[in-house]
Amino acid sequence: MVNVTYSGNYADVMTDDKKQKLKQIHDGLYEKTGAGSDFLGWLDWPSGLSQSFLNNIKSTAEAIRGQADVLIVIGIGGSYLGAKAVIEALQPYFDKNPDFEVLFAGHQVSGAYLKELMAYVDDREVALNVISKSGTTTEPALAFRFLQKYMKERYGNEAAERIYVTTDEEKGALLTLAKEKGYKRFVVPDDVGGRYSVFTAVGLLPIAAAGFNVEGLVEGARAAENELKAFDAEDNAAIRYAAIRHDLYEQGYTNEVLATFEPKLSFVQEWWKQLFGESEGKEHKGILPLSVVYTTDLHSLGQYIQDGKRDLMESFLIVDEADEDLEVFEAENNADQLNYLSGLSLHDFNLVAYKGVSEAHLSGGVPQIGIHVSKLDEYNLGYLLYFYMLSCAYSAYLLDINPFNQPGVEDYKTAIFKLLKKPGY
Numbered sequence: 014m015v016n017v018t019y020s021g022n023y024a025d026v027m028t029d030d031k032k033q034k035l036k037q038i039h040d041g042l043y044e045k046t047g048a049g050s051d052f053l054g055w056l057d058w059p060s061g062l063s064q065s066f067l068n069n070i071k072s073t074a075e076a077i078r079g080q081a082d083v084l085i086v087i088g089i090g091g092s093y094l095g096a097k098a099v100i101e102a103l104q105p106y107f108d109k110n111p112d113f114e115v116l117f118a119g120h121q122v123s124g125a126y127l128k129e130l131m132a133y134v135d136d137r138e139v140a141l142n143v144i145s146k147s148g149t150t151t152e153p154a155l156a157f158r159f160l161q162k163y164m165k166e167r168y169g170n171e172a173a174e175r176i177y178v179t180t181d182e183e184k185g186a187l188l189t190l191a192k193e194k195g196y197k198r199f200v201v202p203d204d205v206g207g208r209y210s211v212f213t214a215v216g217l218l219p220i221a222a223a224g225f226n227v228e229g230l231v232e233g234a235r236a237a238e239n240e241l242k243a244f245d246a247e248d249n250a251a252i253r254y255a256a257i258r259h260d261l262y263e264q265g266y267t268n269e270v271l272a273t274f275e276p277k278l279s280f281v282q283e284w285w286k287q288l289f290g291e292s293e294g295k296e297h298k299g300i301l302p303l304s305v306v307y308t309t310d311l312h313s314l315g316q317y318i319q320d321g322k323r324d325l326m327e328s329f330l331i332v333d334e335a336d337e338d339l340e341v342f343e344a345e346n347n348a349d350q351l352n353y354l355s356g357l358s359l360h361d362f363n364l365v366a367y368k369g370v371s372e373a374h375l376s377g378g379v380p381q382i383g384i385h386v387s388k389l390d391e392y393n394l395g396y397l398l399y400f401y402m403l404s405c406a407y408s409a410y411l412l413d414i415n416p417f418n419q420p421g422v423e424d425y426k427t428a429i430f431k432l433l434k435k436p437g438y
């Protein structure tokens with residue numbers, strides 16, 4: 014489960030008006046009558062997932078691990094961040110000889126990156142998973158053009174058995190290509206947008222291929238779906254988080270800094286930024302999502318957060334228990350003068366640091382929200398990601414914004430295509 018704490022008085026947040034508005038949002042969500050409700054497929058997706066779907070994901074992941082040492086996942090935005098977030102959160106920091114690696118491409122445009130990637134995998138067996146709901150996004154399409162050629166040159170006709178495509182069921186250039194070449198296909202459901210797609214094949218196939226327990230992830234998401242469904246203005250964590258940040262926004266705190274002491278969560282932060290930024294930032298409204306990793310950033314942005322312009326709220330994503338830890342030991346000569354920490358684990362140091370930083374930033378005028386998960390495993394990540402998606406929908410609706418479209422991302426594309434003289438622009 015996820016526990017949400019607040020430095021202010023929650024009774025001041027949850028006024029009768031706010032409760033009424035949230036109840037309307039709740040009913041609109043579950044009766045699928047709110048703005049953008051064609052894209053609510055993610056809401057009951059975890060509970061609707063069939064065992065045969067999961068078995069297909071798991072057996073395909075096994076087949077990929079059987080034929081390759083490296084899976085290159087090609088995608089951008091919601092078509093890569095969910096998988097990247099979960100894999101980074103669960104994999105070890107260092108692995109000298111990984112038996113299998115998941116790498117990413119098409120999430121930027123860089124000739125150097127692609128060249129070095131192809132050189133890096135050249136002495137290993139490779140498979141590709143190309144992910145694009147629209148099937149027409151330029152960055153992944155460009156990366157796939159190069160990597161498809163690379164696969165053809167390395168594997169000849171056998172390349173087709175090493176290429177997996179996740180896209181729309183009925184339309185898009187990628188679908189046409191996949192059908193023509195006979196690539197194995199997975200579907201991005203019509204009613205699930207990219208940033209809400211981590212529990213579909215978009216996220217699950219790369220995560221399973223990386224060797225993680227997708228059933229545990231889905232189980233966590235199902236628990237969240239079930240526990241956060243009821244309207245409870247006090248105890249529903251998704252409603253609490255949305256209500257608090259909205260209340261702060263109305264008081265002029267228009268930026269939210271998501272802070273964590275767990276470096277493995279830095280891509281969960283990236284996923285969160287995309288989820289909230291792309292869902293809420295419309296019609297000249299929305300909270301700007303920012304992120305910091307502590308204690309690293311206490312030596313950088315910490316100064317600004319403590320003392321800079323006062324339009325920030327800070328939410329801490331805290332993992333209560335550590336899997337791996339070290340205890341500070343007593344040193345004979347105490348030359349570094351750290352013996353006062355003897356017996357304290359490094360995780361406990363971070364929990365104390367959380368308390369200290371939170372008090373200091375609060376005294377500097379930065380309101381504090383705490384998001385607590387018990388540990389970093391598949392189940393808790395599944396719960397956390399679902400919690401954030403649901404809370405994001407409440408948050409956007411509190412601003413009277415459709416959470417599920419992204420009209421703003423078209424503008425830059427049109428500008429680039431015009432400059433590149435793309436036919437039709």
Ligand code: PA5
Binds near residue numbers: 092145153207209291
């Ligand atoms: O959340 C979204 O909808 C976007 O970030 C998309 O995931 C991103 O633009 C990639 O789109 P596509 O999957 O169509 O290539």
